[in-house]
Amino acid sequence: MSVYIIAEAGCEHLGDIEKAKRMIDIAKDTGCNAIKFQHFYSNEINNGTKNGEILLRKIEDYGFSIAELVILRDYADDKNINCFCSAFGISSLKTLKDLGFKTVKIPSCCNENQEMLNYAVDNFDTVFLSDGMSNSSGLICPNRGFDKMRWLLCTSAYPCPDDAVNLLAMSNNLCDGLSDHTIGSTAAVMAVALGAQYIEKHITISEFNGGPDAHIALEPTELMDFVYQIRRAEKMLGTGVKKIEECEKPYLWRKNNE
Secondary structure, three states, rough: OOOOEEEEOOOOOOHHHHHHHHHHHHHOOOOOOOEEEEEEHHHHHHOOOOHHHHHHHHHHHHOOOOHHHHHHHHHHHOOEEEEEEEEOHHHHHHHHHHHHOOEEEOOHOOOOOOOHHHHHHHHHOEEEEEEEOHHOOOOOOOHHHHHEEEEEOOOOOOOHHHHHHOOOHHHHOOOOOOEEOOOOHHHHHHHHHOOOOOOEEEOOOOHHHOOOHHOOOHHHHHHHHHHHHHHHHHHHHHOOOOOOOOHHHHHEEEEEEE
């Protein structure tokens, strides 16, 4: 299986559907497998905290209507790239299900919400789950949906410092991939070398004047190189079977068999 690369659009489109379409084009043209947006309602976010107020402003300024979500999904379908959303509450999940989305993401802030996890595995074909802000023991995956879950190692810091990525926890915690908040591509390439099958990375377009995640996101040319580096790492992993490679055969005359 080739590494599945998810371009996280987040709110970098600034609520403009034409800009969101442009981000879908960029994700497709650079070789990503999917693009992800966010869907949430104010009552799911506004918990009276400062972060809750910040996210609430995102909803008010950058959110898409249900009709616009359908337009974006259909546009992505026409481009032959998967489009799905992060849901931040049970109401968001139900909306995405009713709209016919087959894939959903449970973000780190909701990763211990058993109602959401149960609903997601019952109603979606694939459920991505970030494990940020959690210890291993804090996450409980519904057993009946384990085959649907795609666990992503995540550190919920923006950007994530190098010494907080903890890539070795990916295999120790049976994670399927990495939700990468670091700067650059090093963490993603290393994750692939450690067996990651899914990589998620924020993207942006500076000409849009930048959204709330622009400081950790990749520009289009950077995204192209990011995908290239992951595909190159995949090639380097090989099959695991040691044999004489074709590129070695012209040099076999140097082999001393005595």
